[in-house]
Amino acid sequence: MPSLLIYAVTALITYIAYVQLHALFQSVVRKAPPVAANSWWTFLRGKSVPGSVLLERFYEKYSKNNEPFIAGGHYVLPPSVFAAIRKIPDRQANSTPANEDGLVLEPFLGHDNTDIIHVVRTDLTRSVDAMIAPLKQEIHLTLSQNFLPSTTPPQVVEDEEWYPLTVHPSTLSSIGRITTRILVGKKYTTLPAWTTTLAGFANGIIIQSFILKHIPRAILPLIAPLFNT
Numbered sequence: 082m083p084s085l086l087i088y089a090v091t092a093l094i095t096y097i098a099y100v101q102l103h104a105l106f107q108s109v110v111r112k113a114p115p116v117a118a119n120s121w122w123t124f125l126r127g128k129s130v131p132g133s134v135l136l137e138r139f140y141e142k143y144s145k146n147n148e149p150f151i152a153g154g155h156y157v158l159p160p161s162v163f164a165a166i167r168k169i170p171d172r173q174a175n176s177t178p179a180n181e182d183g184l185v186l187e188p189f190l191g192h193d194n195t196d197i198i199h200v201v202r203t204d205l206t207r208s209v210d211a212m213i214a215p216l217k218q219e220i221h222l223t224l225s226q227n228f229l230p231s232t233t234p235p236q237v238v239e240d241e242e243w244y245p246l247t248v249h250p251s252t253l254s255s256i257g258r259i260t261t262r263i264l265v266g267k268k269y270t271t272l273p274a275w276t277t278t279l280a281g282f283a284n285g286i287i288i289q290s291f292i293l294k295h296i297p298r299a300i301l302p303l304i305a306p307l308f309n310t
Contacts (some may be wrong), residue, residue, distance in 0.1 A: 105117055185293035188305045205263075213220055219262040219270065220255075227251040253280040 139157070143150040147159040181187040206210075228251055235242035257280030258270045269275050293301065 184290040185301070186286075188302050189293075215262055216259065216268070219259050219267075223255045223258045227255050252283055256280055256283065 126298055139150055142148075144157065144159050147161040149156060149158050149162070151157070169215055208292060227244065237242050237243075254276065255276075257276035260283075261270045265275075295306075
């Protein structure tokens with residue numbers, strides 16, 4: 082059961098990029114009008130549209146009218162896309178190939194039960210609105226706990242107090258708690274053993290993918306048996 086929930090984290094992260102852009106690119110994304118800085122020349126001239134303007138102007142103009150748009154090279158899809166995603170057969174909305182290719186999981190991990198694909202695609206996407214409130218609550222709580230000023234006296238620089246902070250472990254701990262709140266509920270966010278394991282897995286698998294990507298794919302099946310997975 083824990084391995085299934087941990088795999089759900091990876092599936093959830095890659096799900097939006099894979100399903101939305103792969104399954105709906107032909108019919109939706111190509112119609113999207115570009116806004117903000119979408120070229121290197123525009124970026125160098127400093128003419129990019131601020132995020133606040135994007136949220137107010139282009140959300141009202143495009144998203145509320147169920148139209149996609151491109152902001153700074155990223156595709157912002159309308160709410161109607163999620164309804165279309167839930168109607169796509171599981172064989173098309175399968176994030177496993179994207180996971181295996183992007184994270185170099187094959188042939189190091191076995192093939193998990195495909196039920197998680199259906200759960201992520203139907204239940205989690207349908208509950209996006211309901212996730213916002215607990216996510217905001219957990220984010221504020223987690224950041225306040227992990228990024229509070231330390232007991233070390235601050236350094237005063239130009240009349241401002243600066244506190245030393247080790248960002249990487251604090252960020253990992255925050256991600257572990259926030260993800261746990263959605264996947265298994267509020268009860269388990271206070272269990273350090275669970276959140277630490279979850280964050281360590283997410284961090285380790287990303288680092289592993291960077292290393293394995295430098296190894297020729299033809300060699301991977303030969304070295305996979307050496308790893309205890």
